[in-house]
Amino acid sequence: MRGQRDLQAQxxxxxxxxxxxxxxxxxxxxxxxxxxxxxxxCTAGQLRAANRIVLWGFALDWLIDHRAGSRDxxxxxVARCRAVADGAPPAAGDHLGAYLxxxxxxxxxxxxxxxxxxxxxxxxxxxxxxxxREWAWKDAWRSxxxxxxxxxxxxxxxxxxxxxxxxxxxxxxxxxxEATLAHLDELVAVSNEVQRALRLVNDLxxxxxxxxxxxxxxxxxxxxxAQVRDRLAALVADCRRRLVPLRSSCPREADYLARxxxxxxxxYQLADFWGMS
Numbered sequence: 447m448r449g450q451r452d453l454q455a456q457x458x459x460x461x462x463x464x465x466x467x468x469x470x471x472x473x474x475x476x477x478x479x480x481x482x483x484x485x486x487x488c489t490a491g492q493l494r495a496a497n498r499i500v501l502w503g504f505a506l507d508w509l510i511d512h513r514a515g516s517r518d519x520x521x522x523x524v525a526r527c528r529a530v531a532d533g534a535p536p537a538a539g540d541h542l543g544a545y546l547x548x549x550x551x552x553x554x555x556x557x558x559x560x561x562x563x564x565x566x567x568x569x570x571x572x573x574x575x576x577x578x579r580e581w582a583w584k585d586a587w588r589s590x591x592x593x594x595x596x597x598x599x600x601x602x603x604x605x606x607x608x609x610x611x612x613x614x615x616x617x618x619x620x621x622x623x624e625a626t627l628a629h630l631d632e633l634v635a636v637s638n639e640v641q642r643a644l645r646l647v648n649d650l651x652x653x654x655x656x657x658x659x660x661x662x663x664x665x666x667x668x669x670x671x672a673q674v675r676d677r678l679a680a681l682v683a684d685c686r687r688r689l690v691p692l693r694s695s696c697p698r699e700a701d702y703l704a705r706x707x708x709x710x711x712x713x714y715q716l717a718d719f720w721g722m723s
Contacts, residue, residue, distance in 0.1 A: 456545075462541040463545055474501075494552065495556075505542055506577060507609070530550070531571065553566070553620055559620070569606075573612045575606075577609075598677065601662070611634060636685060650678070
């Protein structure tokens, strides 16, 4: 509940970025619930950065997927985010960049952020470019039909558009102990695999909404839904295998990644982050 209140306050402070529709109380509740479930050993203050990164990711996704009307608009959003990540001040009127700068200022209160800022910057670049790539696929699909769609494997290779790993990196830099920071490379590698699994969990749970909104979904890319479910099962099995050595070196963060899979697998059977619309 403290996380939800903080997100509502963030949205109220940036009304140009977070319109009430679709950024409603249910979205804030769902974000804070997911983050709290993933790390129940953390205080609300320790989860603040992760919650705010997720909120920024939703704003970016909304602007690219549902507000950008051209490739140039998408490219401009990407360029502005990359510039702020590189340390430039947000341009006048750049609500998304201003909120990203605020998120980074919060992260910068943690000593580890300065030392690992290149990791954050690289992941942010990958995330915004992945969202832009999906926009291009969707645009090509509208004009060229199913033949323009990517393969399932290409789609999964672009799973940074799900913006999971960037949240995890921010959380680890904000809260991580020495063991966590010493194993960032291994944790990020597993996080990327978890991210691919969560991309499919999300798609299986939101197919009807994606159809209404005209969004891409893994089920559009295959002839049989079983292909997606089989690929998901293989990804989850690989995640579990990769987590085994991390349970010795940084057990808390290994549990954190495992809990992400568990939460999303149940959540999307009953609900959706974007409310019920």
